[in-house]
Amino acid sequence: MRMNDRTENLLLALPGLALLAMAFFLPIGQMLVLSVSGASGLTLEHFSRFLSDPFYLNILWRTVRLSLIITVICVVLGFPYAYIMARVSPRLRMWMVVAVILPLMTSVVVRTFGWMVLLSRNGLISQWARDLGWAERNFQIMHSEAAIVIGMVQVLLPFMALSILGVITRIDTRLEEASRTMGASFMGTLRTVVLPLSMPGIVAGSLLVFTLSASSFITPSLMGGARIQVLAGLVYKSVTQTLEWPFAAAQAVILFVGVLLVLIPYVRVSTPRHG
Amino acid sequence: MVKAVPPWLRVASTLLVALTVLFLLAPLVVVIGVSFSESEFIAFPPKGFSLRWYEGVLTSNTYLASALASLQIAVLVTITATLVGGAAAVALHRGKLPFSRTLAIVFLSPLVLPTIIFAIGMLMFWSRVFGPVSILTLWLSHTVVALPYVIRTTLAVLAESDPFLEEAARTMGAGRLQRLWFVVVPQCVPGLGAGAFFAFNISFDEAVLSLFLRKPDLTTLPVQIYGQLEFSPDPSVAAVSAIMIFLTVLMMVVIDRILGLQRFARS
Secondary structure, rough: OOOOOHHHHHHHHHHHHHHHHHHHHHHHHHHHHOOOEEOOOOHHHHHHHHHHHHHHHHHHHHHHHHHHHHHHHHHHHHHHHHHHHHHHOOHHHHHHHHHHHHHHHHHHHHHHHHHHHHOOOOOOOHHHHHHHOOOOOOOOOOOOOHHHHHHHHHHHHHHHHHHHHHHHHHOOOHHHHHHHHOOOOHHHHHHHHHHHHHHHHHHHHHHHHHHHHOOOOOHHHHHHHOOOOOOOHHHHHHOOOOOOOOHHHHHHHHHHHHHHHHHHHHHHHHOOOOO | OOOOOOOHHHHHHHHHHHHHHHHHHHHHHHHHEEEEEEEEOOOOOOOOOOOHHHHHHHHHHHHHHHHHHHHHHHHHEEEHHHHHHHHHHHHHHHOOOOOHHHHHHHHHHHHHHHHHHHHHHHHHHHHHHHHOHHHHHHHHHHHHHHHHHHHHHHHHHHHHOOHHHHHHHHOOOHHHHHHHHHHHHHHHHHHHHHHHHHHHHHHHHHOHHHHHOOOOOOHHHHHHHHHHHHHHOHHHHEEEEEEEEHHHHHHHHHHHHHHHHHHHOOO
16 A cells, blocks of 8 residues: 555544544533533523622632732742753752752642641641741631642742743853843843843743643642632532532633633733844 | 852852742652651651551552552553654654644643643533543543643654654665654654653643542542542541652653653753
């Protein structure tokens, strides 16, 4: 049998395409359909139910707000870490990479458990805060928005550090030397040379961190407790506890569209217009 | 001294790195610490030293059953994701495909789409078309999530391969299958190997899909831990979690040997 290169490559890609069609694209399509289906045909009732109830809108707002805070903290911690990681000796870099990848490859459930121990009423950190007189007797960080932010930043920081690192290692160090020779201070060089050139990595990392943070529910629901809900946690609850699938599908669509709405202008604004 | 960094900045950056590393590793250290504790209650720093919680885990039917389920799924996922992803990577690398750019985006899209959206769709689609979820549902959906990682590691290795080797084999009269098996596959091996370990690690640690697609007789290890954390965690959860951390360390060492972590970090 004769076949050409195209056919051979298509045959190689076919199992993957079939798998994605069956177990990725069709399921997403099913979810979209379900989100607009009611007792009598097409309907937008699930969307209007969500968007007209202050309870749900509050949860949506909290999700967006926390995701933004988490993204900003990840940039602030991730950029210097990535820059230092790119400029230290290979040996030290290896250990800094390990410190990022080991948590990244550990199950989210396990990492959240560690924070639950540290931030609970009897945990080390709550205890320190009380001993130092910063907090009252019953103080604990668990079950607060701060707890969610701490847990999520630890979960997502590796993504940020790695995407910034990917860009910084490609920056020509001679540019920095030139800037220093011309009289710029170290911080000045960092601000006017390294930071602008790292922008693609910062943007990519922020997109990833924002999306992941808006759509995660395991860490938020364990750290925040039952009172402080986020959108993804609500979706999980609607699917597994109240069993309102079309409503859950609508929430998932809102989550997805919300993520896109924030991301599109962000990409527009931060993409460099030249070069 | 053009390259000089002000001393205060040196101190500040050392401090910053140390604190960030501490922050990143703290939860893991805490979990491992608690797992060796002697006391009935979860406390850090741990009180005393004992292996009783490990003993408890290794003799508990619930934990062993979920460990077995996790292992079974992870092995299935590793095999399918490596085969299917490797083949797709070869096709994408050669680039002679209809719509090859679109296809590349399609294959990497599970990386970008939040897992929860795909998980809820999978649950709805599966229960409508095939009936109740089963181990097959988890197998397929974990494979979808692992696929992009295998494709990326394999593509990374192929990018450094010599394109003329296949050309040479063709000129010497090797058939398509011979070229694939004797020329392309050997070049892919490091990428496939690293991808396989990623796939295993992803499936073994995955919790979102497993929570949405769970049923009473199909509980993976992360789901089991999540359930315990929601209600009444005791140090045995820490022992299971610590075992998972040790497994991750093992995986990392292996991936480093095959592909080099530095390279993974940069790609």
